[in-house]
Amino acid sequence: MENFTSGNESITTSPAHLTGYYHFPIQAYFLGIIISIIGNVIISISLNIQKYAHVRQSQRGSKPYYTSVLWWCGVVLMGIGELGNFAAYGFAPASLIAPLGCVSVIASAIISVLFLKETVRASDIFGGTLAVTGTYLLVTFAPHTWAHITAQLVQYYAMSWQFLVYLLIEVIVFCILLYLYKRRNMKHIVIVMLLVALLASLTVISVKAVSGMITESLTGSLQLIYPIFYVMLIVMAASCAFQIKFLNQAMKMFDATEVVPINFVFFTASAIIAGILFYQEFESLSVLNILMFLFGCLLSFLGVFLIARNRPKIKQQDAAFIAMDKIPGRRTDRIQPEAKPSTYGSLAAKLMCNRAGQVDDL
Numbered sequence: 001m002e003n004f005t006s007g008n009e010s011i012t013t014s015p016a017h018l019t020g021y022y023h024f025p026i027q028a029y030f031l032g033i034i035i036s037i038i039g040n041v042i043i044s045i046s047l048n049i050q051k052y053a054h055v056r057q058s059q060r061g062s063k064p065y066y067t068s069v070l071w072w073c074g075v076v077l078m079g080i081g082e083l084g085n086f087a088a089y090g091f092a093p094a095s096l097i098a099p100l101g102c103v104s105v106i107a108s109a110i111i112s113v114l115f116l117k118e119t120v121r122a123s124d125i126f127g128g129t130l131a132v133t134g135t136y137l138l139v140t141f142a143p144h145t146w147a148h149i150t151a152q153l154v155q156y157y158a159m160s161w162q163f164l165v166y167l168l169i170e171v172i173v174f175c176i177l178l179y180l181y182k183r184r185n186m187k188h189i190v191i192v193m194l195l196v197a198l199l200a201s202l203t204v205i206s207v208k209a210v211s212g213m214i215t216e217s218l219t220g221s222l223q224l225i226y227p228i229f230y231v232m233l234i235v236m237a238a239s240c241a242f243q244i245k246f247l248n249q250a251m252k253m254f255d256a257t258e259v260v261p262i263n264f265v266f267f268t269a270s271a272i273i274a275g276i277l278f279y280q281e282f283e284s285l286s287v288l289n290i291l292m293f294l295f296g297c298l299l300s301f302l303g304v305f306l307i308a309r310n311r312p313k314i315k316q317q318d319a320a321f322i323a324m325d326k327i328p329g330r331r332t333d334r335i336q337p338e339a340k341p342s343t344y345g346s347l348a349a350k351l352m353c354n355r356a357g358q359v360d361d362l
Helices: 026-060 069-088 099-114 122-141 151-158 161-182 189-218 227-253 256-277 287-308 346-350 356-360
Strands: 003-006 009-012
Touching (some): 026 069, 026 099, 151 189
Antiparallel strands (some): 003 009
16 A cells, blocks of 8 residues: 655555545654664663562572562563553554564663673674664664554455465464474474464554554544454454463573574564565565665664673573482482472563563563
8 A cells, every 4th residue: 555645635546545544744653763762771671670680589599589679660660661662553663663672682781781790792792783773774764654553444454365365374384383383392493483473473463453543542533442453452462472372481492592582583574574464564665775674674683693692591500400420329410309380480471472582581
């Protein structure tokens, strides 16, 4: 769908005139970018606060982490940051807001160095430079104009042939991957993260639809009376819940230094595809803009990979393990006492959706 504005007239090349679409002003576009950046910075601050609270509680070894006031402050900040990201989808394209998640990774690396006294590495500096450059290219060459998100527009997009074909392919691929993961017991990280990415695609579509309709309602055109709003709300909640489930499983099987960059790349790619196929955000872009936007994504991917690369392992050997080489006559490496179910970080994990950096620090 293409929109052209000349004076007070709006010309469309699709059935958009049936739903009364018109462009957001450029101020709203940059407002969405600013809200997303601030939200990601707040999220990174909250993650480091929670990490510090975990470390402090484990050192004291007295009360559980969820009794710490500092930890709850981090949770509240995370909620505020996620609310900002949710609102940003109502003002800017989904294909732009999703890649801006690299801001959280950059800010978290800076904060961890300044306040948690982690070591600065050359890869952190180089990766941060690449990520910042990529972010600049994303903001510069991303789609700058698109229509208001109304219930009629969401219904129109949901019934488009390209989205229906994409949804059918996604369902088939998801079922195949789930079969390999559950039945064939193939626990490869790419399989798990692809499951997350396929769910993330639906999350991005539904989050932008819900956020856009709420934004439109606040401006005076009530959209909450349409059934499509509640359909998207249910899709958003369900896809978020299953993403958390698979992300938690990935964090149990693999180290966070592997999960963070792979999840960021897959999630961003799925969000861009969702923006292209469902919201048709790239339809009016020139070839140069599209290539530069994709190049900005590539730089962001490399930057996040370098920042997350060779980070200290999140998974650590349990202190309860007993080294058996210290016992004469024993050849086994170690023995583990009776396992007890751990709920470490479970409450915080439930408050997060689709942000690998957040699961990383829990």
